Amino acid sequence: MRYIDYYKVLGVERNASGDAIRRAYITLAWNYHPDLNYNFNNALVKFTLINEAYRIFEELDNRTNFKIKLEQYDKIRDIIRNQHKRTSEIKTNPQ
Template structure:
């Protein structure tokens, strides 16, 4: 996987706060939006990179993983799990040195990761290569207006730089989360992909109130009209 400097893509420093990240994203997203740059492949690529960078850096946990593991941040959990497994195997072997006694910095992570998951040569850990790891789950939010809720429709959202077309079920509720199987991160060593979890934020831009599947509105009328 090619390393992408998400901070450089958004034009921000590594100690930028959430407000600075959002401000930079909005500015660049407007500049390179496909609607403003029709038939411009370069702008389209930049727009995808901008969205990908924002998806990672705007999420506190993902940002921590990215800062620590770089291009391999999506497999941070698999790495930690594999590290613990190797630690346990080593501790059971007499005279061996467990990985727990070794400190890994950012540069050493990729080398260790490659040896654990089969990207190195004949060395490495053959038993580690046999372990299949499920891909990371992704989380996304989708805003839809209240009037769109009452009929099934399709919408496109961008997750990690990829456009995904989903079907929004009729009657979805504010805060409801749906799972789309197999649209998360890639698995390792033949493991299955993770899943995508989408949280719906319903925007009420009407003068109606919602009660379950019904809409209502209080109206004052005079006695004679009633």
């Protein structure tokens, strides 16, 4: 399962205000709305993802919960990377 960073989808920082998130959403929605961008092949896919991201961040509680989950995901990813690095070092430099 791939984890989607909705902050990246909207192009905002993780500490962005609700207003900044809303402005980013409006800009992207105009840029990728399928009715306005019929020549852009992935407009519907991008527009759907933008809407999903905004729906998550619409309420402060959802944004807070997402931020917590994203931080947990980052920690787990770092632990796994470190384990892979150690395993590779052991395989290349056996004692």
